[in-house]
């Protein structure tokens with residue numbers, strides 16, 4: 001399937017459709033904070049099956065999300081390091 005078709009979405013008859021890439025990326029970000037409905041999950045799943053661009057996007061966002069979680073988790077810095085950072089910010 002061509003990128004242009006995917007970007008606009010594809011309809012199969014009256015009931016089946018492949019959502020456009022914009023909607024797929026929207027659902028992927030929404031999924032980070034909220035549970036998707038059954039319909040949204042199916043639409044996203046089908047889109048990811050046929051669209052390598054969004055699969056790549058998903059992989060990249062997963063890497064970024066993991067890195068962010070690590071960076072913001074309590075284990076990443078010792079309390080001493082945190083205190084030093086706080087003091088440094090107060091001085092700035």
Ligand SMILES: [Zn+2]
Nearest residue numbers: 006021051054
């Ligand atoms: Zn896509």
